[in-house]
Amino acid sequence: MQKLEILSDAAKYDASCASSNTTKRNSVGGKGIGSTTGSGICHSYAPDGRCISLLKILLTNFCSYDCIFCINRSSSNVTRARFSVEEVVDLTLNFYKRNYIEGLFLSSGIIRSPDYTMAEMVRVAQMLRELHDFRGYIHLKLIPSASPDLVAQAGLYADRVSVNVELPSEASLKRFAPEKQSRDISAAMGSLKLRIDESKAERAVSRKAPAFSPAGQSTQLIVGADDASDAVILQRSAQLYGSFGLKRVYYSAFSPIPDASAQLPLSDPPLMREHRLYQADWLTRFYGFEIGEILDDSSGHMLDLTVDPKLAWALRHRSRFPVDVNRADRETLLRVPGLGTRSVKSILEMRRFRRLRLDDVARLARSLRVLRNFILAEDWRPGALLDSERLRLHLAPKSQQLALL
Known part of the structure; x- marks a missing residue:
């Protein structure tokens, strides 16, 4: 024992x-x-x-x-x-x-x-x-x-x-x-x-x-032990997936250890960083995103810790929204914050038989809180569109909204 x-x-x-x-x-x-x-x-x-x-x-x-x-x-x-x-x-x-x-x-x-x-x-x-x-x-x-x-x-x-x-x-x-x-x-x-x-x-x-x-x-990458940016980590993951056909790249946030070397950070990176890397990894593998889209010059090569990577991308490309769920193709729907691969598949199947209303979308998606700001439906059109910063503040988790003010 x-x-x-x-x-x-x-x-x-x-x-x-x-x-x-x-x-x-x-x-x-x-x-x-x-x-x-x-x-x-x-x-x-x-x-x-x-x-x-x-x-x-x-x-x-x-x-x-x-x-x-x-x-x-x-x-x-x-x-x-x-x-x-x-x-x-x-x-x-x-x-x-x-x-x-x-x-x-x-x-x-x-x-x-x-x-x-x-x-x-x-x-x-x-x-x-x-x-x-x-x-x-x-x-x-x-x-x-x-x-x-x-x-x-x-x-x-x-x-x-x-x-x-x-x-x-x-x-x-x-x-x-x-x-x-x-x-x-x-x-x-x-x-x-x-x-x-x-x-x-x-x-x-x-x-x-x-x-x-x-x-x-599979393999594992330690996050936060060195000064590698999120862009560098995701580029390395993409190279590993492409070269070796990996099933998964796992991201492990560095945890300070006893008697640590002075070369290592004194504190561990926020666990949210590890979580955001997994989300970005998923976007590149299953949602058609490129790393350069998730982390462009305006993002500073680090993922936003206050909102998920897809929402962060949508806020930077506000002009592409709202998207009509009754007309958009699969690739466009996959980029809508709040829609996952299963939700998109269900939307494409259901709209063959009827035009979707907001209630229909609500039954197919996990939540309308974020989603309703980025879509059009048969009976739904967002009201006055908020600019990206105001919408980001509105959609960020309550625990993080004060940090954004």
Whole structure:
């Protein structure tokens, strides 16, 4: 229990552990143990909104690396612990049988060597899959400099694998994590993409072909440890999505650690910054926005913390609104603050049969508070249009309105 307390707490800084898009396996019919589709005590949410519960731990928080931003760095004065492979397997199975978890997220500090550590993590996944027929979700955090054979084995046992980029620029990585090499990280992620693509092609021909990391790969960027702007972070994310076919880039707000280096900030960045980065990430991936639109010259390359990025864009382009929900195309509707992808799909389907009134839109959208200022409907036209600054003040959360005055 002491080990579990230490090593689960040490894993809390890693955000990249969602389990969406994995292969659906379950123990229906009395075969195997576990499931990737059940529900239990939820620790995180998948991008599709499904609740998931994971045992999220480190194999060990001993580490030979001395990354300045990491609480488990070799020079850190923290209590250390280490699980054996068998202990992690037993914990996973026992927690699952008690309906505490749906799967395992396993990372580790680097001990002895990258290959030794990676081999121990692979043994955990191998024992769960082959010895205990565990069919729940497994996410393994890979070590970039580990041998390709070990990485290949990890992908065969895990639903998702990930390699943390950590910082948005190579200069920052050299400064804060001198033992980590940007080229090793890129090479590992590129190799994973090739193997994942090859596996998909093989399984398209034969479903008996082995799956390799069927839920893809993800990574994490630390926000606020260096001076990178939001524009730089989002540009780096776009490059990662395009080059390596990532399922997700996770943003983790830097959290001050004990005995921190003077090179690190004394305080953590506002959590709202992390939230705004996720919103901007979503806009570029699913709403057709370019980074240069979300963060243009007038924004100063930092996201507005008082309003969400789509609303901030709409306020800067007030002349494009209001939009007629009965006539606008999908791309235009997706840029309307207050309309999501599902709402837009429902609007396009419903208006084939009738002209939409404001009440119809209200049933399809989550809220009219923001939306009504940017749309036209059969029975609705906004009154006197407020200028952008007055409307921004009106729509900002009440807790932040005083800060805008």
